[in-house]
Amino acid sequence: MKILSAAQTRAADAYTIAQEPISSIDLMERASGAVADWLKQKYSPEVPFYFFCGPGNNGGDGMAVARLLHHDGYDVQVFLVETGQNQSADFSQNLERLPQAIPVTNVQTTSDLPAVPLKAVIVDGLFGTGLSRPLEGIYAEVVEYLNQHQGTVVSIDIPSGLFTDAPTPAQTAVIKADYTLTFEQPKLAFLLPASGSYAGEWHVLPIGLHPEFLAQVETPHQLLTHGLIENVLRPRSRFSHKGTFGHALLVGGSYGKMGAITMSAHAALRAGLGLLTVQVPTTGYTILQTAVPEAMVLTDAHEQHLSQFPEDLSKYQCLGIGPGLGQAEDSRLAMESLFRQKLPPLILDADALNLLASDRLLRQNLPANSILTPHPKEFERLTGPATDDFHRLQLLQSFCAEHDCYVILKGAHTCIGTPTEEFFFNTTGNPGMATGGTGDVLTGILTALRAQGYSPLETCQLGVYLHGLAGDIAAEVEGEASLIASDLYKYLGAAFRKIHLNQK
Numbered sequence: 001m002k003i004l005s006a007a008q009t010r011a012a013d014a015y016t017i018a019q020e021p022i023s024s025i026d027l028m029e030r031a032s033g034a035v036a037d038w039l040k041q042k043y044s045p046e047v048p049f050y051f052f053c054g055p056g057n058n059g060g061d062g063m064a065v066a067r068l069l070h071h072d073g074y075d076v077q078v079f080l081v082e083t084g085q086n087q088s089a090d091f092s093q094n095l096e097r098l099p100q101a102i103p104v105t106n107v108q109t110t111s112d113l114p115a116v117p118l119k120a121v122i123v124d125g126l127f128g129t130g131l132s133r134p135l136e137g138i139y140a141e142v143v144e145y146l147n148q149h150q151g152t153v154v155s156i157d158i159p160s161g162l163f164t165d166a167p168t169p170a171q172t173a174v175i176k177a178d179y180t181l182t183f184e185q186p187k188l189a190f191l192l193p194a195s196g197s198y199a200g201e202w203h204v205l206p207i208g209l210h211p212e213f214l215a216q217v218e219t220p221h222q223l224l225t226h227g228l229i230e231n232v233l234r235p236r237s238r239f240s241h242k243g244t245f246g247h248a249l250l251v252g253g254s255y256g257k258m259g260a261i262t263m264s265a266h267a268a269l270r271a272g273l274g275l276l277t278v279q280v281p282t283t284g285y286t287i288l289q290t291a292v293p294e295a296m297v298l299t300d301a302h303e304q305h306l307s308q309f310p311e312d313l314s315k316y317q318c319l320g321i322g323p324g325l326g327q328a329e330d331s332r333l334a335m336e337s338l339f340r341q342k343l344p345p346l347i348l349d350a351d352a353l354n355l356l357a358s359d360r361l362l363r364q365n366l367p368a369n370s371i372l373t374p375h376p377k378e379f380e381r382l383t384g385p386a387t388d389d390f391h392r393l394q395l396l397q398s399f400c401a402e403h404d405c406y407v408i409l410k411g412a413h414t415c416i417g418t419p420t421e422e423f424f425f426n427t428t429g430n431p432g433m434a435t436g437g438t439g440d441v442l443t444g445i446l447t448a449l450r451a452q453g454y455s456p457l458e459t460c461q462l463g464v465y466l467h468g469l470a471g472d473i474a475a476e477v478e479g480e481a482s483l484i485a486s487d488l489y490k491y492l493g494a495a496f497r498k499i500h501l502n503q504k
């Protein structure tokens with residue numbers, strides 16, 4: 001699913017109005033109808049609604065929803081916040097359409113604000129995608145007042161005060177919504193860490209924007225959806241054998257960190273790999289052979305950390321390096337000489353990334369099409385600090401372009417950066433996965449998928465989505481708090497099945 005900018009959303013709106021054709025006010029009615037339906041499904045008419053509307057179309061939506069709920073017997077009140085000037089045409093028309101029976105209050109100062117009962121739902125229709133500057137004055141005061149409400153706050157389209165596709169300056173007033181009902185496409189701001197929490201639980205409501213526009217519009221930002229993944233995952237042929245599914249080599253582990261590479265190995269095997277070899281320091285030999293009998297084990301000359309890679313790498317279809325590796329000087333030198341060879345596709349994680357960050361030569365020699373899996377701190381060690389989430393996306397884009405590589409930036413909505421300047425945001429996963437070892441599992445999954453012949457982009461898309469989906473299934477069974485990394489490969493099979501089932 002494409003993620004549109006605020007300007008593209010306006011263009012989609014205009015295109016729909018011209019081509020469907022539909023009048024602007026009717027399009028607003030359709031959007032407002034979708035919001036009203038959602039609210040009616042969730043809340044009974046006993047729940048009072050307080051609508052706060054601004055002067056633009058977001059305020060117009062607010063009044064239209066208030067009217068629709070009123071028609072269905074809901075108790076609604078409307079508060080117009082400093083709407084004397086700059087009224088949009090659809091705002092004015094919806095104001096005229098408001099039935100007399102709905103109480104309307106003009107809010108010019110905070111003394112005009114009501115005491116909102118705890119059981120009431122506040123609907124935020126102050127500003128939407130037309131926000132052009134941070135909120136100030138009475139608008140900011142109203143937002144701060146509404147943020148003190150202990151009950152539920154629902155934002156229409158986007159929390160008021162939040163910019164759709166640009167950083168919202170710190171310390172400005174933004175609605176903290178419990179729910180955001182957003183039209184047609186999620187907004188980029190919902191997917192980024194600093195702004196995402198304002199939106200609360202967001203739901204995309206389709207409003208019938210013109211499919212032709214959505215098909216043609218070009219945007220670098222996309223959402224990784226189930227539909228996309230179904231088309232990436234390939235069925236396993238009945239006439240396959242273990243050679244069909246690739247032979248991968250995982251390298252990592254050091255004294256005290258053998259768990260990391262062990263979990264990667266389990267995950268790789270559960271991700272459909274044909275054959276797995278794991279290279280560990282000698283101290284890890286018995287651990288690996290005991291914990292993962294399905295894997296073959298090579299031992300490094302060094303007892304406690306990596307000091308060299310196997311000479312012949314030609315039999316492997318993918319090489320995953322990093323889980324539990326450590327940052328010994330020997331290991332850095334081993335990577336330097338590795339990068340001078342002809343290599344199978346690479347997946348780099350954890351300390352392999354830290355070694356890369358500490359060594360410019362290594363970065364320069366990074367083989368094309370490598371996949372890197374940093375969390376934000378590891379990422380900034382590679383690129384330098386980001387001033388905000390949007391700057392981080394720029395750094396991601398330039399790093400991928402410069403090194404011709406793919407970067408999986410891990411987070412609540414993990415973002416895949418590509419050398420083609422496209423970004424894919426993940427939709428699976430949950431806070432239970434914020435626990436040690438989940439990254440090691442991802443490395444194992446990616447290594448296995450790449451070895452099976454998936455392209456670098458397919459590997460990233462499928463790996464990230466499956467990893468999060470396994471986490472979601474695990475959270476349903478085990479609960480978020482009790483989720484541990486090994487649950488992710490325990491439920492990986494269920495995640496594959498969920499995609500396969502839908503494919504049929």
Ligand SMILES: NC(=O)C1=CN([C@@H]2O[C@H](COP(=O)(O)OP(=O)(O)OC[C@H]3O[C@@H](n4cnc5c(N)ncnc54)[C@H](O)[C@@H]3O)[C@@H](O)[C@H]2O)[C@@H](O)CC1
Binds near residue numbers: 054087126131207
């Ligand atoms: N584009 C679409 O697909 C649709 C949009 N609709 C609604 O329309 C909204 C966008 O409407 P508008 O473009 O009218 O935008 P807004 O409702 O966000 O308001 C824009 C108005 O507020 C003013 N303004 C902007 N920032 C301000 C600030 N910081 N302080 C004071 N005034 C400020 C602008 O000058 C303009 O007059 C969407 O968020 C959505 O709610 C829906 O009605 C239906 C379809």
Ligand SMILES: [K+]
Binds near residue numbers: 157159
């Ligand atoms: K809003």
